[in-house]
Amino acid sequence: MSTGTTKLDVVVSDVVPVNDLVTRFHFRRRDGELLPTFSGGAHVVVEMRDGDRTRLNPYSLMGSPLDTREYTISIRRDDVGRGGSLFMHRSVKPGLEMVISYPVNLFSLDLRAKKHLMLAGGIGITPFMAQTAQLAGGGGNFELHYTCRTASLGTYADVLRERYGNRVRLYHDDREERIDLDRLLSSQPLGTHLYVCGPAGMINWVRDRAASLGWPPETVHFEHFAAPQPGAPFDVELAVSGKTIRVGEQQSLLEAIEAAGVDPPYLCRGGVCGQCETNVISSDGKFIHNDHWLSEEDHRSGCKIMPCVSRFEGKLLVLER
């Protein structure tokens, strides 16, 4: 796969429809051994061989970290996305041999916290499935607030309510139920850590309110799986490997580099972890930075790019790859 990530040869052991949009996938190791240990909040990158095209998408592990006989992920179908979720929903069946990365955790619990306050939106519930299992196993103090569009799209809401009772609070958009965020944040005991996973708008809202209400940044953790944005095709010169490549409309720069046989490092493929940071040698055009990793200054300088999510429009782009 890539520097910093090691592959696991797995077989799809089960595929379970959860609701109209979400399907759960179970993986076991092909050699029958236990899978590597992980901690709540970890993700794996799933390699999808779709004809001549390879997709690499990150998904949160949602099973209990206390059970490593199998890994489970849940994928929300995105009919207008780039096709990864549709491939998983349509083409992945039990018995299929696949390759996934070792787990990586960019959204881990801070176990020094006195209490863990979790906020999930939609499919953003998946990392919390593992985190709550981990905390419940050790008697940890947590509270989960979960917003979903309708009760029928409240993925695993019933499971969570059954497991954890009143520690789980549900909010349904169609019933006009909203989190009273300021009140929730202001009533938490000192030593609470906040975790949020969901759509970008929700994450920004929660981070912004938490900061205004005096939550130190160290106590606010968030995870957003940003899919690379499509855009006009562009050409890139890779100086180190001496290749010129074209980045397609639906392809990310990272994917185009990989397709050319160059193996750059990556971890999150969502513009947050910093692994794939790449130096720009020269450019003539406009950068479309979609990442959360580089500073404003880095973005303005035009000297760095995160190829997993960012694009370019212009005549010339030469990268140190």
Added chain:
Amino acid sequence: MAAKTIISRPIYGTLSPQPGKHHLFIADAEGALAITNMAGKAPPGFFDGAEIVFIPDPEGKHISALEALRPAQLHLPPSFASLLPRLRQTLTNAHMGLRLYLAGTEGLIGQAMQAALEAGIDHTSIETEHRGSLARRMQCVHCKGITENVTTQPALCSHCGLLLLVRDHYSRRLAAFQGVCINAEDRSEIPPMEEAFP
């Protein structure tokens, strides 16, 4: 501000107003001046939600300057030990949104931070400013006794009497620097004692 030496040696900053609903200041000695200096940068109404705990010197210096800030509360305990139970109580009942500011001697900052860590506040989110003496709180690694206000190098353990090298190795858990016997091989060897932490 003390120079950074080894990684555990605390480094201090300059107090600056943080966003939040409640602000708790704990200060001694010239730490009061760190608070009054910061007040110039604070938004209007900042001290309406602030509690200042100040351990004054016998002359009561700086008390009036702190009163002039008109904090919601000003508490003047005679010593850190006498303040500790109340501080623990305050932190136990506090909610997220409380911001902690520590200013003054290293011993005060370290011990107040120790109470804050127990309450679940991350040390990186505490505003600190060192003012006044460099005197250290030292733990003897041999007898585990704590000696307050150590200003010399080496220093005598006030519990077991060993002559200790005062290291920059700091324990946040104990809020103390570590003192290690300086003449363990030959007790007759007595290096000169110098004023190192005035």
